[in-house]
Amino acid sequence: MTNDATLSLEDELAHWPTDEAAALATQDRLRARVRTAQSGPEPGFAGTVVGVDVAYDDERDLVAAAAVALDGVTLAVVEEATAVGRVAFPYVPGLLAFREIPTVVDALRRLGRTPDLVVCDGYGLAHPRRFGLASHLGVLTGLPTIGVAKNPFTSRYELPGEERGASSPLLDGTADGRDEVVGRALRTQKGVKPVFVSVGHRIDLDRACAHTLHLSPRYRIPETTRAADALCRRALSEARAG
């Protein structure tokens, strides 16, 4: 891998970090490649939104990933793909991408189409170093990505209103001790705990939240993530069996 403007997914995967120091260095090197200026696809667009998720069996050193493509308008499942591999990195808060991305990329490659948007189970900019799983995946693949997490991690927030669609800013400390907005706590269902949305790559926060709402017509968690979660668990148990 090099430091010039080009980025080779192959090289990044071939030189995947194996320790924390190398992983931190990789985040520092790739962080500047995140693109926030683009507004990204509108919710309800004529295309596919792909949800990705991963399930683990650390005992057997197995990881299963799923990529599920949904119709951007109807949310109907149009295609599914899975991949199984070896655990590439231990779980370290803040370094989740190094554990999940290699197998997720495999699953995405087995998809017979290019996603118009990828929805990740985790963070984009709402990360201690502003480079969570969604941002990392976006930079490596060049695809628009967003992160929708179930917990705020290191960020703080005020509870948004009870209504579906209500939101409040997600705040996280910056290097010089100040607070900055890194995402949004978004209520996807009335009276239900909010989800934590942040920009991954090539999309803005307003659209990231609009997509999240559109993808969550009935449950707290987006249909993309629900579908990918169910599929990767299925893939993991099949890998265990045979």
Place this chain on the structure above:
DNA sequence: GCGACAG
């Protein structure tokens, strides 16, 4: 040093 800490 201690606690907190996406999945």
Place this chain on the structure above:
DNA sequence: ATCTTGTCGC
């Protein structure tokens, strides 16, 4: 993430 039964409620 994962270990795990029943149970309350729409």
